[in-house]
Amino acid sequence: MTHAEQILHDVFGYPEFRGQQAEIIDTVACGNNALVLMPTGAGKSLCYQIPALMRDGVAIVVSPLIALMQDQVTALNINGIAAACVHGGSSGEEVQRISDEIAAEHLQLLYVAPERLVMPRFLQFLHNTRISLFAIDEAHCVSQWGHDFRPEYQQLSVLADEFPNIPRIALTATADNATRADIQHYLDLADAQVFISSFNRPNIDYQVVEKNNGKKQLLQFICSRMSGENGIVYCLSRKRVEDIAAFLSENGLTALPYHAGLNWDTRSQNQRRFTQEDGIIIVATVAFGMGIDKPDVRFVAHLDMPASIEHFYQESGRAGRDGLPATSWLCYGLNDWVLLRERIQLAERDEIQKRIDLQKLDAMLAFCETADCRRQLLLRYFGEDSQPCGHCDNCIDPPSRFDGTVLAQKLLSCVYRVGQRFATGYVIDVLRGRESEWVLRYGHQQLSTFGIGRELSVKEWRTMVRQCVAAGYLNVDMANQALQLTEQARAVLKNQQQVWLRPLKYDKTNNSRSNDIWLRTEREERLWQTLRRWRKERASQNNVPAYTIFADRTLQDLVQHPPTTLADLNHIYGLGESKIRNFGTDILALCREWAQ
Structure with missing residues (x-):
């Protein structure tokens, strides 16, 4: 066996291992199973690539996306390592060539999709091959409680049955306790040594802004802080992706769209430009990202709120994989939350899964609305305690909080008085005393709450609504978008609970760069x-x-x-x-x- 540190330096050019890498590599190289939770950019791939070079035979790496396989293989080949991948787009000649290389024991790593690996013919091929180890990348795909669920991942337990003496290593960047339990169960890794690294990405600065003409806010962010840098902008819909890409291009930036509705040639060309050129911004739905191994993405911007903290963590983690300073910028509004709730409710999933997804969405809204350290809240979600980071937006410019109990009571009381049957805009009309056609039709100008909120603007009341939703005092009915009181609202209305709010006119414009930015002469x-x-x-x-x-x-x-x-x-x-x-x-x- 070749010494791991020698391979690290001579093959990959790195001076030393980081975190638990050395211990993980030693575990797998000695023939034991491992489950690895390590944040994006922390060097997960080395944890199976180096043992693959230390052990005899070819390492079989399970990977969910073609682009991810191809990027890994390209990087390994440039480092002088014999690696290849087999997927649905591989020709018969290419598959035969790879098979011949394996038979001649020339190939060191082979990347395959989970669908191919569980085919009987492929399993038979593996039985006639000397295998060094199995690596299951993006292992969270095995769990329907997590994100990016792929049912074929659950069939990978066949590896434990068919190849009990070959070490297996499962790796992921995001997994809560339920997802970890699923990984161990479905991949038969109950005996595996578990390595959980810190989820902290200290080189990423987190900034969250309240949506107020998101397109212009995004343009200002890029032009003032990220001019000429590589970046990813995530949007919720295909239409919005194309609209934002065109808008950024019209304003002098090189922005390319990416979503599943584009033809294959366009997607491939845009992805190729993003990976091969500098200063490219890709505007995409969440269909983009998991297959991209580009380390020099300097920012990830979310123009719409992600569906869960797991999604946000993984997508924002595409920035700064090289360890250099990077920024996560998120622009959100209550409409994002309402739209995502509607998608969850209409999805063809069982009620238990929907409840879990709604809880995850509420946790994401709470992250957006928090006045505390964002990194601290993010890490707490994954079960990790930390001190305030000192350089997220809330740490740099802490928002003050005020006693908003009376304002909350006015809002909650108005929602109750109109029968919990009307959407935000209508409730605000009643609060501000606007005699609209609908208010007059329902006679709500006679209500005691009519006009009691004239001191706030429409925008300020919308901010109030969003903060009360995030705090759990209000809910939104999916059928008609009506605001409804929760059980927690009762204590506020009865003066049994004080409500502390962020400033209603709060609008961060902090465009300072990280203190760690490299200033070149x-x-x-x-x-x-x-x-x-x-x-x-x-x-x-x-x-x-x-x-x-x-x-x-x-x-x-x-x-x-x-x-x-x-x-x-x-x-x-x-x-x-x-x-x-x-x-x-x-x-x-x-x-x-x-x-x-």
Whole structure:
């Protein structure tokens, strides 16, 4: 067996292991099973790739998406590792070539989809193959209580039955207690050693803003903080994706749409540009992201509220996988919450699943509305305690809170007086004393609550409604969008509970960058741009994503520690022997030219 640290340095170019990586690798390399929960960007793939290079045979890696397989294989090949993937788009000749390489024991890792792996013919093929280990990536797909549920993942228990002596490692970035239990149950990993790393992504700054013309807010955020950077913008609908992509493009940004309604060629071309070029913004539905291994995404923006904290965590985690500073920006409104509740209620799922999904959605709204440290709340959701981070929006600019009990009582009382049968806009009309056609038709101008809320604007009352929904005092009926009181509202109306609210005119415009941002001198900027141009050219020549040539963190290390000899390159982050052999001469020439 080759020493793990030697492989880490010589093949991948990293100086040392992070967190629990070394212990996980040792566990699997010694033939034991493992369940790994590790945040996106923390180096999960090394936990099975290095044992695959230490053990005899080929490692079989189960992966849910073609794009994810292809990105991993490309990166491994550039590092000099023999890897391949088989999926529905593979030709017969390609499958035969891969089979021959496995028979000759030349291939070290093979990526397959779960559907293919459980086919009897493929299982028979595996029985005639020397296998080093099984790795099940994105293992949360096995649980219907989590997100991205894939029923074929539950069939992977066949691996324990058919290959009991081959180590199995299951990996995921997001899993609450119920999802972890499902992973252990369905993948037959009751005896596996469990490794739970911190869910904290300290390099990501979290910023949440109240929606008030979201398109303009998004444009301001990108132009003021993220100009020229790679980013992902998530939207709830295909129509909105295309609208936002066109809007950003009209305002001078390179923005491309991505959703399942686009034809395959367009999706592939847009994804290829995003992975291979710099300064590209992809605007997408949640169909985009899990298959993308791009480490230099500097921001992820949600223009609509995600359906759960798990979704938000995984999607925002697409930013800053290289460990450099990145930003998660979320723009939300009550309408997002109402729309998502309606989708859940109309989905063809059992009532237990719907209840769980609604609870997860309410937790997401609470995250948006909190005045406390966002990172602290996020980590608490996954069962992890932490101190305030000091650099999310609420930590940098803490919102003050005021006693809003009287205002809440006015709102709740008005909802009760109109019979809990009307939507937000109508209730606000009554509160503000507006004699609209409908108010007069129902005679609600005679109510005691008519006009008792004239001191607040429509926008302020909408903020009140949203905060009362988030606090659990109000609910929204899915049939007619009517506001309804909850059991908790009774204590507020009876003066038994005080209501503390965020300012109703609160609108964050904090555009400060992280304190950890790398500020380059003019001289450093010249080398940085030279290296980025060279990287783009080489990626284009090899038809691979730019980050598989060199990650941004590698370029940063080259700028801060310009090499003068090939030996110097051994100390640059992310440069293994294969990359030094293939690109070292070019890099030294560029650095020499820059120095002169």
